[in-house]
Amino acid sequence: MKRPLLIRIAKGSITDVKATAIVVTHFQGIEPGGAELAVDDAIGGAITAFTRNKSLAGELGSFFVVPSLTSRLYAQMVVVLGLGTYDIFARRVRQKESEEGGLIRQVGFRLIEGLLGINVTDFSTVLIGGGGGGLNADEAAFLLIQAIGEAISRLDHEGRIHEFTIVEFDEGKIPGILMGYEKAKKNLKDKLDLEKKELTVPSEKKEVSKPQNIIYISLRREGEELFFSVFTDKAQVVMEKKTFSSDTIRGLISELRSYGEKKGTSRDSAHIESEIKNSGGALYGLIFPPGIQNYIRRYHEEYSFIISMERSLVYIPWELLYDRDLGIFLGKLSLGRQIIREESFLKGREPYSEDGEINMLIIANPSGDLDAAKKEEEDLKKLIQNHIPNSRLKVDLWSGLWDGKSKQSLGIIKLLYAGKYEIVHYSGHAFYDEFEPHKSGWFLGENDILRAFEFQNLPRPPVMVFANACESGKGSSKDDIKIREELPYGLADAFIQAGVDIYIGTAWRIGDETAKEFATTVYKKLIVYNKDIGHSISGARGELTKGFTSFSDPGWAGYMLYGTPSFRFLLSG
Incomplete structure (x- = not known):
């Protein structure tokens, strides 16, 4: 006699399901969205917390259990299945791998193995592969049901699991799931006697965080080819590749850097603008496939973008790539950078200050040899006080100065250990x-x-x-040039890995007046107008490019944002 297995296909929210365990999935480097976000809210942000402290990395096949006894869920626990990075997962799933090596099959076996290991036999799961995997509902349901069915047949020798539930919030996907069920039933007919039951999960009104409108554009390099993947809150995955010439790309990047570092006169502005747009436009066309360009044009007004890249691609000045159809640089969008790695997930803290203040420490010219940096410190505080009336941004100045003997780093570390400062602004030399x-x-x-x-x-x-930080060495050798080119990106990566959520740095030395105006405008938009950091930076770029002579000193183009562009501070009052 074949073993019976009941599969419930439920329309509703997985947060309303009554089961011992509910199962959601997590991609490395991606903030919770959809079902995962709803569950994360219901358990008080535990998924986010475990991801931030790196307990939950999301690597492919990982099985992580979060107790939920004190949450708003009916379930006793939440199982978070890691799917690795979304671009590799989507690519491998769509390549139609062999039945024995398919990713959905691997994930299904890992799920059943993990559940049996903790003696859980009653579970409900989301439709794995139907969102980030880019599969249609019928394909995803077929692969998932077949994988779980085979895993139960092979691993559950004692017959403990006799039913499970697939929960889907989108009613339009239910017919596809039913089609997938019928196909899986035929494939498993020699092993299991499948039976289905359709139901609707009663819903309760719960306040759920609104998912952030973020589009992740992932890039990986293999030789002279770039592989692109796009991941959004929409149930679609865009994947394309582009062949490129490293020498040509490097040449255009050098041109853009040289124009960025030039300081011309008002008469030079039109010429520099034309050259930057020509080089940035050519670079955009050489790097981005037409399909990805069209995606940016379609969603640039309603979404923020995160360019998630391998470390080998950080040297590309993404902010200076120019879209001729839109007539804007990518830096005018709400744009952030992210380096692909296991711990690249950065949801970003949103500190709520009971006294309605954000505290900022300015460290300027600590080495004592940069008069312009010291002036930036004084002018920045004055401008913040004058142009941000009744400011909730409270500024302290680091009063130390190198005397040839004492170490200022000790004093600064002591200040930072007090945990008072949400923002640290630095103007001085950098070391890479x-x-x-x-x-x-x-x-x-x-x-x-x-x-x-x-x-x-x-x-x-x-x-x-x-950080308005410039390299301390000013040599012209090949090694010195290499360090100057790599320093901005190396510093950003180092600070992000150290736990800083948002890092704003410069790709080259910025003019004193531009640096001062840019920083002040960013803080004004971020604190006074409560804009997110992406729009604060793009807005500052926009204001600095209004003037006719803005391209005679294109320092506005040299700023880079690492982190989530939708981040904003929460203030009381």
């Missing part, structure tokens, strides 16, 4: 260690470097670091 990037940091004086990894040891690292 190309062999051990995490030891990169700020050059405060001879033998005195505040290294990025020291932020990792803080009980409460700053939420945001804004």
